[in-house]
Amino acid sequence: MDRINNAKFIPYGRQWIDEDDINAVIEVLKGDYLTTGPKIREFEEKLAQYTGAKYAVAISNGTAALHAACFATGIKEGDEVITTPITFAASANCVLYMGAKPVFADINPETYNIDPDEIRSKITERTKAIIPVHFTGQPCDMDEIQKIAQEYNLTIIEDGAHALGAEYNGRKIGSIGDMTTFSFHPVKNITTGEGGAITTNNDELYKKLVLFRTHGITRDKDILLKDKGPWYYEQQHLGYNYRITDIQAALGISQLDKLERFLAVRRDYVRKYNEAFSAVEEVETPYQLENTNSAWHLYIIKLKLEKMNCGRRQVFEELNERGIGVNVHYIPVYYHPYYRQLGYNKGLCPRAEELYESIITLPLFPRMEKEDVEYVISNVKEVIQNHAI
Secondary structure, three states, X not given: OEEEXXXXXXXXXXXXXOHHHHHHHHHHHOOOOOEOOHHHHHHHHHHHHHHOOOEXXXXXXXXXXXXXXXXXXXOOOOOEEEEOOOOOOHHHHHHHHOOOEEEEOOEOOOOOOEOHHHHHHHOOOOEEEEEOEOHHHOOOOHHHHHHHHHHHOOEEEEEOOOOOOOEEOOEEOOOOOOEEEEEOOOOOOOOOOOOEEEEEOOHHHHHHHHXXXXXXXXXXXXXXXXXXXXXXXXXXXXXXXXXXXXXHHHHHHHHHOOHHHHHHHHHHHHHHHHHHHOOOOOEEOOOOOOOEEOOOOOEEEEEOHHHXXXXXXXXXXXXXXXXXXXXXXXXXXXXXXXXXXXXXXXXOOHHHHHHHOOEEEEOOOOOOOHHHHHHHHHHHHHHHHHOEO
């Protein structure tokens, strides 16, 4: 762990890098390809196999993955896309990139995920897609979301940035919706440094995703409009340089080999947290839908502030002072000044707004030692009990 002022500091999330990971990267550095080489395809195939999807497209980061999925969907100016406000801004920003309008649907107060009934209430003739976010790694109610999508002919782009390894009705997240995006930022369940991916079972979407990440340029003879020789290539769309490197892909391959072990540790620590905090009257522990298995990217407690003599900020600051790197996930997207300038105002999603005022994210990652977990538990309990009414 980091040391701050000679005291242990436990961040809310941190990568696990071991000698296998380091050696995998060194092997690529000594080889012929640093980018656009064979490790990318190997990583994609391994990820597709793990999630149960037909295809995986590795890309430069999770935001680029969302952008690519919106492009492949054909989202354009005048379209609307429904998503949740309790997410990182990229889940909505990707809609703006296409000139379309994000529409925010409120959350289920138990799961903190987007509420299918709220999705249905926000559908208009302009609605093109739904971006459900598997918040904290807890799968959304995909059965209901798929029913809505089929009824209104909408594309589902699952934001699975938190959910690699999660399961819904026995299926891995990544194999259910039209497309699923992932992030491999260092705090996620596996890391490639920066990096992301999109999984899909749809051949046409796959081809569009591959084009989009490479400037819209192709050398594929099957789709070239002309073939003037072995040097020839065509730009067929306005794409981006969203390529991932072989260095990152090698790290991702090595990390995927450890994913199930990582998930087992996360789930063990969540059990310890749930057991410890279930008896604390001032705390609400996370809820899990039946027939799901969360990937537990985040562990969030909800403070019952009506039973306390202080606000969330005081609890947050006191835990920080004790070396516990708590966080808050997330500020509702439409609270941000940029979205306010676009005309979004408070009051859009009352449940999400109420949740935001009372949640704290506790440290959860495989590199934590058991004594770190116990330290978090004892100090959270003590701080909360000090402010219990």
